[in-house]
Amino acid sequence: MMRPMRLSDAMFLMALAAVAVLSSSDAAFATSATFQPLNTAMTAVLQFMTGTFATTAATVAVAAVGFLALTSRIPWSWCFSVVIGVALIFGAAQIVQSLTSGMGGG
Numbered sequence: 001m002m003r004p005m006r007l008s009d010a011m012f013l014m015a016l017a018a019v020a021v022l023s024s025s026d027a028a029f030a031t032s033a034t035f036q037p038l039n040t041a042m043t044a045v046l047q048f049m050t051g052t053f054a055t056t057a058a059t060v061a062v063a064a065v066g067f068l069a070l071t072s073r074i075p076w077s078w079c080f081s082v083v084i085g086v087a088l089i090f091g092a093a094q095i096v097q098s099l100t101s102g103m104g105g106g
Contacts, residue, residue: 050090058086 048054065082068074088095 046093050093054089058089062086 061082065074065079069076069079
């Protein structure tokens, strides 16, 4: 015997339908002028995080951590964490691009 649909079930189904409709929107919507200020701001953040300042900071961090590891003043796992962090920061654009192309997004 089927139970009647409760209000919470109906709300869940409506939310699921809304997510499905919004996720299937056209790619042109995402590039519209509405999101241009946000795109500009995020581009500036990305350029700062991967620009000259970030490259210099990452170089100093890797050198300092390497020196501390060489003199046994820091665990090697911390060194690997710094190197992986630098690789993720500077490789983030390529990682996202490969993930989205694998899902049909680009």
